[in-house]
Amino acid sequence: MEYVLLRHREIPNLKKLDVYREHGGYEGLKKALSMTQAEVIDLIKASNLRGRGGAGFGTGIKWSFIPKNAPDTYVLINTDESETGTFKDRELIENNPHQVIEGALIAAYAIGSRLVFNYMRGEFMDAAYAFEEALQECRAAGIIGQNILGSDYSVDFYTHYGAGAYICGEETALIESLAGNLGQPWSKPPFPAIEGLYSKPTVVNNTETLANVPMIMVNGPDWFKAMGTPQSPGPKIVCISGHVEKPGNYEVTMGMTYRELLAMAGGMRGGKKFKALLPSGGSGPIVVEDALDAPLTYEGLTPFDSVMGSASLIFMDEDTDMVWATLKVIHFFRHESCGKCTPCREGTFWLERVVERVYYGRGTEADIKLLESITSGMKGKCLCALGEFATSPIVSSIKHFLPEYKAKVAAGMNGKVTRAAAAAVR
């Protein structure tokens, strides 16, 4: 296939500036600099490029919210990739950093920003070396700095490192963290486009989203819309992990079915039968066999009460204990809850406690009802999406796998959970 994003798989050393330029690199930026800011925004709007971090908001629309001629504005790249099962931005930054830089520079030009930060999680250090070296090449070549590429536009660009907090992938938490505060979200409004970093208008875009921008500039919106579906155009990197033969990143055009994606990853490992899929890391509700023929689009899983999200597919085979899997996921959300709002802080704590006691054979039938009651106390009541996400593995696993919960309760202390297994979950 013709790669749009993971082009480094076909082009060796794409992370070097000269190689990137030999393959059309920074032509998109050049074209943008020859246009007005409004024309650039309109072009991206026309492509219907939607955010690849999971929310799917229109990228051009997001840029258009920035007040015109605001004196200080910022572009922040969200490379705080920390969702269980997600590892696409890391591959991009490590191997194709210039495409992300170019996309961010086009965004910065479009909104008139003089400063770009890439907020990268503090654990992605191999990616960090590649990105820092790419930035250095750009400074030396006049692509970043004063009057870039001979234009009258100047911009600075730096990397910022997080320090281990999933919540900083939420845009307002990311802004707080970059400002030197605890990475805790705020209740919108104000929206970052009006009051973001240092209370100035700010655009936060996902890494993969920005990597799409340069080629849209060069090839035009129609080229982009020819891929995928009308509502979900363009390429998408799908992260496939779990019980499959060939886990990894796969670049596809949206509209493929989940069953086709599973086949792409070599099918279930060891010829086992498919049991369940987490379609968006820990955040998207679990789906089962009937959803596999749905298309990978922003709306494709709506009939199955789930979402495409960031397209991080965790496949589980017939031997998977779904109460155990649910416990793993809720443990993650409890650990990563920032503690600012009560429904999420208390809710994730109790969800983990109750799932844990069911798993270890100390639960009762009433605990299953209790789980549903806790989730309804959280849904729609948390400050940000994390609290909402935390309820989805619980609600969806009870929906699809209630007999497994009941069996754990019925087995009671005679369940086959060993002390070693208990230690492993903790």
Add this chain to the structure above:
Amino acid sequence: MLREKYADEIDALLARFPQKKSAVLHLMHLAQNEYGYMSDEAMKEVAEILDLDPTHVMSLAGFYSLYYEEPVGKYVLEVCNDLACALRGADKFVEMASRKLDIPVDGTTNDGLFTLKTVMCLGACDRAPMLQCNLKFYENLDETKFDNMIADLRARAAEGDADPSVVERIFSYIK
């Protein structure tokens, strides 16, 4: 003192930000690299450079998982045992590592060389089991690779491990 030892890097770092408070996570990474963990003195030093209240730096040290509030071993082995890694054997890997190092999770070996931890997703789910050791990733691990890694780290420690740390390398880009 960090301010003297890394004068150029810190000046360059502070010049990046419209508000210098933004440099706090960077400086905490640097302080931990220097002192091994976020000791009270390390946090006070960071606070002083940025004119912050030391309690603010302490609250950040508690919030972000990469900062250690207690002393740790020279090499911190952080194994991801989140769902995606656990489906590919991460929990068994943790048990094996714990047995081989003869320490529980969160424990440190008597010689002070290794601390074993479990952590949330590190973004390498397709290469599980995996761990990060002082921010370097080791992927697609098994028992043999783990043994070799430990032997290699022991040998390096015995020679005084002069390799620049990940944080030092990152700061070299800032200067």
